[in-house]
Amino acid sequence: MSETLLKVGMIGAGSISNAHLKAAKEGAGVEVVAVCDIIEERAKIRSEEYDIPEVYTDHETLLKKADVDAVIIGVPNAVHHVIAINALKAGKHVLCEKPMAINVAAAEQMVAAAQDADKVLQVGLVHRMRPEAQYLRNLVVSGELGNVYYAKAMMIRRKGIPGWGSWFTTKEESGGGPLIDIGVHALDLAWFMIGNPKPVSVTGVTATAFGPYKRGVGKWGIPNWEGKYDVEDFAGGFVRFENGAVINLEVSWALHMPPETRINVCGEKKGALTAFNSTLQLYSEVDGELVDEPMEFEKTSMFNTQLKRFVAAVKGEEPVITPGEHGLIVNRMLEAIYESAAAGEEVRLD
Numbered sequence: 001m002s003e004t005l006l007k008v009g010m011i012g013a014g015s016i017s018n019a020h021l022k023a024a025k026e027g028a029g030v031e032v033v034a035v036c037d038i039i040e041e042r043a044k045i046r047s048e049e050y051d052i053p054e055v056y057t058d059h060e061t062l063l064k065k066a067d068v069d070a071v072i073i074g075v076p077n078a079v080h081h082v083i084a085i086n087a088l089k090a091g092k093h094v095l096c097e098k099p100m101a102i103n104v105a106a107a108e109q110m111v112a113a114a115q116d117a118d119k120v121l122q123v124g125l126v127h128r129m130r131p132e133a134q135y136l137r138n139l140v141v142s143g144e145l146g147n148v149y150y151a152k153a154m155m156i157r158r159k160g161i162p163g164w165g166s167w168f169t170t171k172e173e174s175g176g177g178p179l180i181d182i183g184v185h186a187l188d189l190a191w192f193m194i195g196n197p198k199p200v201s202v203t204g205v206t207a208t209a210f211g212p213y214k215r216g217v218g219k220w221g222i223p224n225w226e227g228k229y230d231v232e233d234f235a236g237g238f239v240r241f242e243n244g245a246v247i248n249l250e251v252s253w254a255l256h257m258p259p260e261t262r263i264n265v266c267g268e269k270k271g272a273l274t275a276f277n278s279t280l281q282l283y284s285e286v287d288g289e290l291v292d293e294p295m296e297f298e299k300t301s302m303f304n305t306q307l308k309r310f311v312a313a314v315k316g317e318e319p320v321i322t323p324g325e326h327g328l329i330v331n332r333m334l335e336a337i338y339e340s341a342a343a344g345e346e347v348r349l350d
């Protein structure tokens with residue numbers, strides 16, 4: 001095994017650990033030496049599947065005993081900050097799944113811990129790794145679209161409530177429903193594409209029309225029919241930025257609408273549409289004629305790219321692509337959407 005490989009511990013051996021461990025196996029520049037889950041059986045399964053020598057059931061023991069430079073955190077949202085802060089205090093770099101935390105206060109503590117420890121804190125906002133996302137952001141930043149004044153971000157599932165009754169649908173453990181679960185991706189990607197301007201105000205709406213009746217249930221996660229459902233299944237948000245641009249966000253786990261995943265970015269010179277599928281369409285008008293520019297990108301694994309970029313950031317070869325500071329601002333926007341929805345009025349972010 002090459003000495004240049006980053007030694008990593010995987011914390012959480014549930015569904016998403018598979019994506020991270022597969023990326024590690026496919027040569028992202030890491031060696032996974034330890035895996036941890038409070039359910040030992042799950043950690044053992046991953047240990048066998050991916051040939052990981054050490055198994056733990058407690059992350060603090062892993063941090064003390066395992067010889068790791070970094071950890072990947074793939075546990076329920078409410079535990080992200082506890083484990084991330086412990087890992088950073090133990091001098092480990094952290095790649096933490098999204099959403100960074102269930103609330104802004106916890107996200108702030110994570111950013112402070114990373115700064116104190118001078119370690120990398122990368123948030124798993126993995127859709128930024130898409131080649132078309134990188135390409136479009138560069139176009140926007142270089143002025144190719146002109147002044148960008150509007151973006152629409154949609155992640156609509158018609159029947160996709162994950163793990164009914166599990167931590168996913170229990171607000172205390174997840175922080176919320178589709179807004180914080182998948183809206184985090186759509187909002188972050190649109191925000192990234194328009195150049196990460198400063199958000200100043202937010203209006204939000206949420207609705208719960210399916211979950212309590214056990215309708216709209218999808219295939220991700222393990223249901224617990226004795227559990228509870230106290231989160232939304234639809235959310236809309238309207239975020240206004242300091243530069244005058246807005247993002248209009250629509251997300252659902254379940255909705256009487258066809259599924260749709262896309263982002264529209266509208267500039268004075270050109271518009272762009274991307275559907276999370278390695279394509280990008282640019283639209284404009286030249287000499288009175290409508291011009292469509294369809295583009296296709298290589299289909300790459302977002303999780304492989306994410307891990308490679310984490311390794312590069314740890315080695316100081318490039319800035320962190322999805323830093324904790326960005327995860328925190330995304331958490332601020334999400335929390336403000338919930339607050340606005342509850343209050344029935346706009347929320348200022350100063």
Ligand SMILES: NC(=O)c1ccc[n+]([C@@H]2O[C@H](COP(=O)([O-])OP(=O)(O)OC[C@H]3O[C@@H](n4cnc5c(N)ncnc54)[C@H](O)[C@@H]3O)[C@@H](O)[C@H]2O)c1
Nearest residue numbers: 012013014015016036037038039074075076077097098099
């Ligand atoms: N990037 C993506 O697109 C994406 C997709 C799915 C899930 N996720 C995120 O990944 C995280 C995990 O989701 P999942 O679908 O794998 O959930 P999961 O329920 O399948 O797995 C979570 C695992 O964490 C374990 N766990 C709980 N508390 C723990 C602790 N204190 N220490 C160690 N292990 C602990 C559980 O036993 C479980 O095995 C969530 O934050 C979720 O939002 C991201």
